[in-house]
Amino acid sequence: MLKFVVRRLLLLIPVVIGVSIVSFSIMHMIPGDPARIIAGEGATIEDIMSIRTKYGLDRPLIEQYLRFMKGIITNDLRSIRTERPILTELLPRFANTAQLALVSIVISSVIGVTLGIVSAVKRNSWIDTFSMVFSLVGVSMPIFWLGILLIILFAVTLRWLPSGGKGGIEHLILPALTLGLATSAIIARMTRASMLEVLNQDYVRTVVAFGLPRRKVIYKYVLRNAMIPVVTVIGLQFGYLLGGAVLTESVFGWPGLGRFVVDSIFSRDYIAVQVGIMMIATSFVLVNLLVDLVYALIDPRLRRG
Amino acid sequence: MRRFLVLLLALLCVVSFAAKYGGTVRFLIGVDVTTLLPGNIPDSISTIVGMHIFEGLVDIDENLRIIPALAESWEILDNGTAYVFHLRRNVKFHDGADFNAYAVKKNFDYLFSANLRNAGQYKGIIKEVQVIDDYTVKIVLFAPNSSILYRLAQSTGWIVSPQAIEKYGSDPALMSKNPVGTGPFMFKEWKAGESVELVKNPNYWRQGLPYLDRIIFRVVAEDVSRVNQVRAGDADFMYNPPPALFAALQQDKSLKVEVVPTVRTIFIGLNTLRPPLSDVRVRQALNYAVDKEKLCRVLMKGLAKPSDSPLSSRTFGYYSTGGYPYNPERARQLLKEAGYENLKLELITPKGRYLNDYETAVAIQGMLKEVGVTVDVKPIEWGSYVSKILSRKPEDWDYQMFLLGWAPGTAEGHQVLFPLFHSSNRMDNPNATMAYNNSFYSNPKVDELIDKIAVETDEKKLLEYFKEAQKLVVQDAPWIFLYEMNIAAVMRKELQGVKIYPTERVSLAEAWIEH
Numbered sequence: 113m114l115k116f117v118v119r120r121l122l123l124l125i126p127v128v129i130g131v132s133i134v135s136f137s138i139m140h141m142i143p144g145d146p147a148r149i150i151a152g153e154g155a156t157i158e159d160i161m162s163i164r165t166k167y168g169l170d171r172p173l174i175e176q177y178l179r180f181m182k183g184i185i186t187n188d189l190r191s192i193r194t195e196r197p198i199l200t201e202l203l204p205r206f207a208n209t210a211q212l213a214l215v216s217i218v219i220s221s222v223i224g225v226t227l228g229i230v231s232a233v234k235r236n237s238w239i240d241t242f243s244m245v246f247s248l249v250g251v252s253m254p255i256f257w258l259g260i261l262l263i264i265l266f267a268v269t270l271r272w273l274p275s276g277g278k279g280g281i282e283h284l285i286l287p288a289l290t291l292g293l294a295t296s297a298i299i300a301r302m303t304r305a306s307m308l309e310v311l312n313q314d315y316v317r318t319v320v321a322f323g324l325p326r327r328k329v330i331y332k333y334v335l336r337n338a339m340i341p342v343v344t345v346i347g348l349q350f351g352y353l354l355g356g357a358v359l360t361e362s363v364f365g366w367p368g369l370g371r372f373v374v375d376s377i378f379s380r381d382y383i384a385v386q387v388g389i390m391m392i393a394t395s396f397v398l399v400n401l402l403v404d405l406v407y408a409l410i411d412p413r414l415r416r417g
Numbered sequence: 418m419r420r421f422l423v424l425l426l427a428l429l430c431v432v433s434f435a436a437k438y439g440g441t442v443r444f445l446i447g448v449d450v451t452t453l454l455p456g457n458i459p460d461s462i463s464t465i466v467g468m469h470i471f472e473g474l475v476d477i478d479e480n481l482r483i484i485p486a487l488a489e490s491w492e493i494l495d496n497g498t499a500y501v502f503h504l505r506r507n508v509k510f511h512d513g514a515d516f517n518a519y520a521v522k523k524n525f526d527y528l529f530s531a532n533l534r535n536a537g538q539y540k541g542i543i544k545e546v547q548v549i550d551d552y553t554v555k556i557v558l559f560a561p562n563s564s565i566l567y568r569l570a571q572s573t574g575w576i577v578s579p580q581a582i583e584k585y586g587s588d589p590a591l592m593s594k595n596p597v598g599t600g601p602f603m604f605k606e607w608k609a610g611e612s613v614e615l616v617k618n619p620n621y622w623r624q625g626l627p628y629l630d631r632i633i634f635r636v637v638a639e640d641v642s643r644v645n646q647v648r649a650g651d652a653d654f655m656y657n658p659p660p661a662l663f664a665a666l667q668q669d670k671s672l673k674v675e676v677v678p679t680v681r682t683i684f685i686g687l688n689t690l691r692p693p694l695s696d697v698r699v700r701q702a703l704n705y706a707v708d709k710e711k712l713c714r715v716l717m718k719g720l721a722k723p724s725d726s727p728l729s730s731r732t733f734g735y736y737s738t739g740g741y742p743y744n745p746e747r748a749r750q751l752l753k754e755a756g757y758e759n760l761k762l763e764l765i766t767p768k769g770r771y772l773n774d775y776e777t778a779v780a781i782q783g784m785l786k787e788v789g790v791t792v793d794v795k796p797i798e799w800g801s802y803v804s805k806i807l808s809r810k811p812e813d814w815d816y817q818m819f820l821l822g823w824a825p826g827t828a829e830g831h832q833v834l835f836p837l838f839h840s841s842n843r844m845d846n847p848n849a850t851m852a853y854n855n856s857f858y859s860n861p862k863v864d865e866l867i868d869k870i871a872v873e874t875d876e877k878k879l880l881e882y883f884k885e886a887q888k889l890v891v892q893d894a895p896w897i898f899l900y901e902m903n904i905a906a907v908m909r910k911e912l913q914g915v916k917i918y919p920t921e922r923v924s925l926a927e928a929w930i931e932h
Contacts, residue, residue, distance in 0.1 A: 142800070142801065143800070143801040143804045143805065144798075144800030144801050144803065144804045145803070145804050148803055148804060148807060149799075149800055149803060150459055150534070151459065151534065155459075155534075155535075155537065155851075156537035156538075156540070156850055156851050157849060157850060157851070157852055158537045158540065158850070159534055159535065159536070159537040162532055162534075163534060190590065193451055194449075194451055194452060194590075194593070194609075195452060195457070195589050195590045195593060196590045196593070196594070196609070197590065200609070201609055204608070204609055204610075205609065205610050208610075259642075260641055260642070260645070263642065263645045263649070264645060267645065267646075267649040267651065268645055268648050268649045271649065271650070274649075274651050275642070275645050275646045275649040275651045276637055276642055276645075276646050276651065277611075277612075277635055277637070277646070277651065278611055361638070362638035362639040362642070363639045363641075363642050364637075364642065365445075365635065365636060365637030365638065365639075365642060365643075365646070367608070367609070367610035367611035367636065368610075371610070371638055372610055375448060375449075377800075378798070378799060378800055379800070380800050
């Protein structure tokens with residue numbers, strides 16, 4: 113088991129290097145000169161040139177990349193836009209994103225798995241229809257629009273919750289719910305499908321024939337086996353959420369990583385974009401590792417692998 | 418009895434006056450502040466936050482006239498090549514350092530020696546800063562300069578504490594996070610991507626100010642969300658609401674909407690390098706074919722005003738040329754004369770950079786269709802857009818029409834005419850100092866007038882040169898002159914005394930909350 117974890121962690125290195133090369137190339141392939149954008153309206157040519165030399169933007173690409181990698185190792189990279197050390201800039205935002213992602217994945221797992229189980233067990237009942245309509249609406253609704261509607265209802269009209277910003281736990285409710293609804297819809301569909309598949313297995317028929325109580329059959333024999341694909345989906349969704357939910361962050365004024373990376377792309381802040389993307393990639397790989405460990409927890413057969 | 422009444426009255430005065438004090442204003446901004454080191458500030462949001470912390474020797478008031486700030490008065494010597502400033506006494510920086518002539522000198526020396534981003538605004542203009550005595554400084558120029566006071570009033574001219582320069586000067590990032598000035602508010606905290614908090618400066622030199630205890634600038638990227646936060650009472654102030662929500666906001670009884678014209682003009686630049694746009698008749702025809710009144714009324718919902726000059730009517734030096742009133746008949750006639758009756762042109766535009774930029778381009782596409790000009794509208798992401806239209810490489814100069822905005826930071830006309838219309842600043846001149854003339858405009862008479870404007874210190878003559886230059890530029894029509902932007906601010910009804918400037922600045926120095 114330990115060997116497995118270590119091997120997976122070592123695999124992180126080539127993944128992150130690969131991601132850095134890809135993001136570096138893309139950022140340099142799109143047109144746009146960071147010096148020009150940073151210098152702003154009315155800047156003189158001299159201003160622009162001095163910014164260019166300062167950040168080594170006039171050097172060959174290979175040299176810029178090597179400089180960048182060296183900066184990562186020695187930890188003295190700075191955002192071009194804000195001139196602050198890049199980790200000081202990104203880590204608090206990543207923490208905010210992680211907080212939001214965690215709460216919304218918990219919300220969506222609870223709602224999604226519950227709805228999925230209920231609708232699989234009570235197949236073709238009104239509750240099944242309701243939850244499948246709910247998940248269809250949930251998947252189709254634009255997050256952006258849902259967020260604004262929730263703000264208008266709960267913050268502007270009813271005044272129950274704050275309309276945005278970061279603060280106490282009450283500030284988390286609306287953005288987490290907005291993000292969670294779409295995700296819970298996906299999880300609900302997955303849970304239902306997976307449960308139905310397991311319910312039709314021979315061994316389930318056997319344990320039912322043995323006369324085991326229905327509740328016990330569902331929770332002990334069906335759910336546990338049905339959980340593997342569901343955990344995969346939850347893990348994937350969590351990974352996406354950790355990459356920052358740009359729209360939700362924008363609508364609720366949540367100071368997360370996604371919005372910052374997007375703003376950095378617009379201002380051609382190569383450094384911030386590259387480090388941000390490497391951070392997102394790393395967290396994605398780590399979440400996948402976590403998912404694999406959870407598999408082993410659920411299914412003893414996988415523990416030996 | 419009478420004495421009692423007088424006392425009561427006095428008491429009431431004190432109470433109502435005291436009621437002005439206290440409170441926090443939550444001010445919403447669309448993106449985070451980039452830096453609070455004045456010499457590095459590139460954007461208007463950092464300027465709005467910074468102007469509460471810092472002050473310059475002089476300032477610009479709401480009517481864009483120069484007013485004293487840290488300098489009480491000044492004299493112009495040696496034919497306009499030297500400015501002697503008499504400094505205000507008993508002013509202290511937030512860290513306790515004294516404000517005096519040495520602080521001023523140190524500030525400018527730091528700007529040049531650290532080669533901060535905006536140092537170019539004074540390079541080649543300011544020769545040196547001399548200390549005459551403790552409260553007198555002399556700024557020596559290389560040559561007379563008509564815009565030097567306006568330049569000193571910009572964020573780059575704000576005076577930073579000499580102690581702060583000693584402590585953090587070696588690292589711009591540290592300077593940016595530890596802004597120390599003389600302004601009405603002191604820096605407290607900056608949570609990256611989230612908020613900047615300022616608190617009252619109890620020792621501010623303007624007696625009795627500020628009224629507020631605290632300002633929190635909070636980042637909310639989405640404009641609809643910013644509006645909703647103010648409506649919900651979770652914030653007190655925002656600006657640039659989406660025009661579509663404008664009518665609803667004006668009806669909300671808990672809110673107040675203020676509209677102020679700015680120095681920013683929006684225009685469509687015409688690349689005069691190649692036919693058909695090298696023909697002045699075609700350029701004039703395009704101007705006649707666009708109904709600016711309609712654009713402002715229908716599309717901008719009153720948040721813009723038709724312009725008839727490259728300068729906004731608020732910019733110092735503006736002259737009303739009459740411009741090109743909407744006249745599609747005349748447009749068709751001019752096109753016919755020029756021999757272009759079925760013209761095809763491409764219009765590139767940013768999307769979301771300025772209020773309704775893309776929408777304006779599409780509306781113009783329709784208007785030009787009316788006079789037989791087919792326009793292909795192509796939106797481009799801002800970063801790529803800038804590198805295209807401000808490119809110094811000949812292969813990029815194939816664009817025809819481009820939508821752009823311009824706001825002179827100095828609020829005076831030289832910073833419009835010189836970068837955008839002086840032939841020395843054409844993109845194809847490798848020695849350009851402010852290469853923004855991307856319509857490749859050149860007119861020797863206009864060059865001459867701009868050169869005169871740069872050095873003229875007599876206001877009457879100066880305005881005469883400005884007038885002539887604007888008339889010529891409008892006649893030559895290197896742009897389709899569109900409109901001047903207004904800035905709209907939405908605030909809670911209780912918030913009073915907010916000053917909104919045509920330079921897109923907002924000051925809460927004299928603001929208070931009505932109880």
